[in-house]
Amino acid sequence: MPREPHAPAEPRAPRADAQRNRDHLLAAAATLVTEQGTQASLRDVARRAGVGLGTLYRHFPTREDLLEALLGRRFEHLAARADTLAATEPAERALTDWLHEFTLDAGAYHGLPATLMATLSDPESALHALCLRMRQAGGRLLAAAQQEGVIRPDVTALDLFALANALSWITDQAPTLAERRDHLFRLVLDGLRPRP
Amino acid sequence: MPREPHAPAEPRAPRADAQRNRDHLLAAAATLVTEQGTQASLRDVARRAGVGLGTLYRHFPTREDLLEALLGRRFEHLAARADTLAATEPAERALTDWLHEFTLDAGAYHGLPATLMATLSDPESALHALCLRMRQAGGRLLAAAQQEGVIRPDVTALDLFALANALSWITDQAPTLAERRDHLFRLVLDGLRPRP
DNA sequence: ACCTGAACACCGTTCAAGT
DNA sequence: ACCTGAACACCGTTCAAGT
Numbered sequence A, B: 001m002p003r004e005p006h007a008p009a010e011p012r013a014p015r016a017d018a019q020r021n022r023d024h025l026l027a028a029a030a031t032l033v034t035e036q037g038t039q040a041s042l043r044d045v046a047r048r049a050g051v052g053l054g055t056l057y058r059h060f061p062t063r064e065d066l067l068e069a070l071l072g073r074r075f076e077h078l079a080a081r082a083d084t085l086a087a088t089e090p091a092e093r094a095l096t097d098w099l100h101e102f103t104l105d106a107g108a109y110h111g112l113p114a115t116l117m118a119t120l121s122d123p124e125s126a127l128h129a130l131c132l133r134m135r136q137a138g139g140r141l142l143a144a145a146q147q148e149g150v151i152r153p154d155v156t157a158l159d160l161f162a163l164a165n166a167l168s169w170i171t172d173q174a175p176t177l178a179e180r181r182d183h184l185f186r187l188v189l190d191g192l193r194p195r196p
Numbered sequence C, D: 001a002c003c004t005g006a007a008c009a010c011c012g013t014t015c016a017a018g019t
Helices: A016-036 A042-049 A053-059 A061-088 A091-106 A112-121 A128-147 A157-173 A175-190 B018-034 B042-049 B053-059 B063-088 B091-107 B111-121 B129-145 B155-174 B175-190
Strands: none
Touching: A016 A042, A016 A053, A016 A061, A016 A091, A042 A053, A042 A061, A061 A091, A061 A112, A061 A128, A091 A112, A091 A157, A091 A175, A112 A128, A112 A157, A112 B091, A112 B155, A112 B175, A128 A157, A157 A175, A157 B111, A157 B129, A157 B155, A157 B175, A175 B111, A175 B155, B018 B042, B018 B053, B018 B063, B042 B053, B042 B063, B063 B091, B063 B111, B063 B129, B091 B111, B091 B129, B091 B155, B111 B129, B111 B155, B129 B155, B155 B175
């Protein structure tokens, strides 16, 4: 039943050893990036995965490719959250809740806010598309809130992306300020509401 | 006339060659840090200064020491600006003008916002005292503005320092957003004003 | 197809040897 | 006192050689 002579070109299943190496690399990367941040040594990742350095580069040609694989699910989930919040919460609440969750995800690893922000100037980055989807998801919630007049009309989805990353960056850079995070978040968000 | 037998311990003048090396190091660092940011290679700095690598470490034991020497004058000037603004401008204007100038200085080199922000968790850094003076200068302007009721009372000098650095960081990280800088600045500052 | 690891060109930091 | 540069322990990235 398989082996159709002219079957439509299915994507070949990867060789078993290749798949296993990929899994080991991702597991090793998850550990090291959690411990040391987005700048963790790629040599260490390969070492911990029990794999040659070239194998890491074969599976993930750039550091961003590796991070994308690590972050994909998390941010897909976040994009979906935008739609559920839009459906269940008032526009302003949906926007602020979602932005708050975004700042948490953007701070998942040390150095991640900087990595995400750098994506804006680098369309080749494997994280570029991921960040674009985030801007679009945030943009939809933003438009709804602006429609209701609860957010200034001169705020763009890009502004939101930059500000939310900047807020994540503050606690990433100075853990001392972790306790001020929610307060700073509210201050900045307040600046986005129209002046009466 | 010199050579007083029991003259009070004057700080010995540095040897002429040492002084010359120091000057060359600072000139080289100024060029390379301007071109490549705060993470410029120290090897390159020594090379361009025409000096051995050990000589660089003798004069500037850490990268922060070098940056401090590079930034000292600039930020001293900025601290003085706080007092002149306080004396000549209304409190709110003085605060926003000064903060705006701070964001410009904090963005003088690539990577500088991150370097400055990191000093909060590192009291040993040569830049720690410099950043403290900035927080104090900003804090005085903040207190005056709060006294007049034009800025929320729950904003601290640390909040200001973090937010201003974060704004500098946005354009540092994504030059694309340079055109949005002043707009983002105003949005954030607006969030610091009391709600009516 | 896929994997390995040596090779290359860099780092930051230290320190024995020089003047 | 001060300077030098080799030495050490790391990087990221590439690529010839293997299975």
